[in-house]
Amino acid sequence: MTTPFTPLTLKNGTTLKNRFMKAATSETLGDKYYRPTNTLINLYRNWAKGGTGLIITGNVMVDSSARGEFGNVVVEDTLNLDQLSRWAHAATDNGAQIFLQLNHPGKQSPKTISKQPVSPSAVPMTGDNAFAFNAPRALSRVEIKEIIQKFINAAVVAKKAGFSGVEIHAAHGYLLNQFLSPHDNRRVDEYGGTLENRVRIIVEIYTGMREKVGDDFSIALKINSSDFSDNGFSEEDSLKVIQKMDSLGIDLIEISGGNYENPTMQGVGKGAFFINYAAKVKESIDMPIAVTGGFNTANGIDNAIENNETDLVGLARPLVIVPDLPNQMERGAFTRANVHYLTTGSKSFDKKISSLIGLSYYQQQMERIASGKHVIDTNSAWGALGFSIRKQGLSALLPQRG
Ligand SMILES: Cc1cc2nc3c(=O)[nH]c(=O)nc-3n(C[C@H](O)[C@H](O)[C@H](O)COP(=O)(O)O)c2cc1C
Incomplete structure (x- = not known):
């Protein structure tokens, strides 16, 4: 029987020692030159010691002129390679693998950082927090190509620094999610319109990276199961994108959104919908998946793995509250993280x-x-x-x- 402590080998031969994955948690622990601080490095040493098999870093920006938050780390060139290397090695100390999460915020970059953010189209943010963001301008085709290069370049630097892989962040309303969303993306060129066009930027980032980093280096994608909004990115689209990325050879898909463990706590239908969605994904692709969001008990983690509902359990808040959760669970000392x-x-x-x-x-x-x-x-x-x-x-x- 597969348990949370059964190793998992990805298609490219990388073996994860167990089924625990620390999901990305933006730490805002970069310094004023956007380098990882020693505090950030110590944090990751602690997570590695705590027994987690796969550690995804908080989002790292690929362009210093497009940052999502105060304290972001940026990876644009090899200037900070030494400190990036220390980060990678601190996190692989105890047999863990570490993937650097790469992101571009697009229009989700607050006024305090961006006078005029960029987006696939000049569609302003909506919702209660929209006042905190300046309206974006649409990217030109040349700028889109430059951003693709920045993602590819960051993956090359990550490999040099000793990270085990990268995760492309296409969820949570950031730039790549904006490209996927028909609401945000109103382009009429080859990067907008049909789903094939809306996913093109992600495909070009992925294939460009693969060409440069080779087959051994892991590349993962984080994607929403759906945007849960009118005219946003739908479940059907999400499934098609995942199938496309599977056919291109990506190593891991992380599905984000909803609440997996306790559907009734999230209002009727939503959580159950999410469990059904993960099952549909698993049925239709070969590659392993990680499901993140709402796990917080030993029972929930055990059941999801034992019932083959997901290959990896993604944990963000629980691993902040209990950084050695996997070690505690192995010796029977963990029942619930108090989120x-x-x-x-x-x-x-x-x-x-x-x-x-x-x-x-x-x-x-x-x-x-x-x-x-x-x-x-x-x-x-x-x-x-x-x-x-x-x-x-x-x-x-x-x-x-x-
Ligand atoms: C403090 C904090 C920072 C986060 N930063 C990121 C991030 O940089 N990238 C990302 O993909 N998700 C980020 N998330 C979302 C988590 O990865 C995860 O999807 C979400 O918290 C649900 O999982 P959980 O219920 O295990 O916390 C963050 C969450 C928290 C609480």
């Missing part, structure tokens, strides 16, 4: 700063883990808000995500 709903005590204020509340607590705990401190167990958002304001100033209060 809190954090609150300031005021529902209306919580709503105004919801994206910050969701991120700042975890960013605070990641810095504490890096310094060998214990994780703070609390429902109050105030300590984490104070942490973010001390670190970033009042601009921390402006949403950085849509």
Whole structure:
């Protein structure tokens, strides 16, 4: 029987020692030159020691002029190779593999960072947080080719630095997700319109990378099961993109979105829908998949692997709260990670700063883990808000995500 501790070999021969995958968690621990700090490196050493088989880094930008958040690391050239190498090696210490997650924010780059962000088309952000983002301009075809080159180049640097692979981030409303979405992408050239055209940028990034890094280096893709929005990226489209990437030889697909373990907690239908979606994906492709979102109990992790519902269990918040979760689970000491709903005590204020509340607590705990401190167990958002304001100033209060 397959258990969470059964190794998994990817198509390219890379063996993951178990089925635990740390999903990407933007740590905002880059320095002012966008290099990984020693704090960031220590954090990853701790995760590797904690027993996780595959570690995905927080998103790293491929272009210093297009950043999603304060504190992003950027990989554009080999100038910071030494520090990147230290990061890669700290995380592979204990037999773990580490993939560098590569991202371009597109229009999801806040006003505090981008005067005029870029996007497939000049379609502004919508929703409650839209006020925090300037309207984007449409990319020219030449600029699209340049961005493709930047992704490819970052993968080449990642390989040189000693990372085991890269993950292309095409989820959560960032640039590549914007290309996939018919709402965001209104282009009439070969990068817009049909699904084949909307996925073209991802295909060109992937094939360009593969040509440069060879077959042994792992390339993964993170993708939404659907955007859950009108005229967004649909489940049918997502499945077709995954099949296309499988046929091109990608090594791993990470499916994000929904809540896997506890459907009823997410409102009727949504979670169940997501489980059905993962099953459909597994039926239709050869390559392994990772499912991320909502796992927080030993039972849930065991069941998903034993029932072959996913090949890897992606964990973001639980591995921040319990960095040695796999080791604890192996000795029978883990039952549940206490993933809190954090609150300031005021529902209306919580709503105004919801994206910050969701991120700042975890960013605070990641810095504490890096310094060998214990994780703070609390429902109050105030300590984490104070942490973010001390670190970033009042601009921390402006949403950085849509
Ligand atoms: C603090 C924090 C930072 C995150 N940063 C990223 C990121 O850089 N890239 C990404 O793909 N997902 C990011 N995510 C989303 C997680 O990878 C994951 O998809 C989501 O938290 C659901 O998984 P979970 O229920 O295990 O936390 C982040 C989540 C948190 C809490």
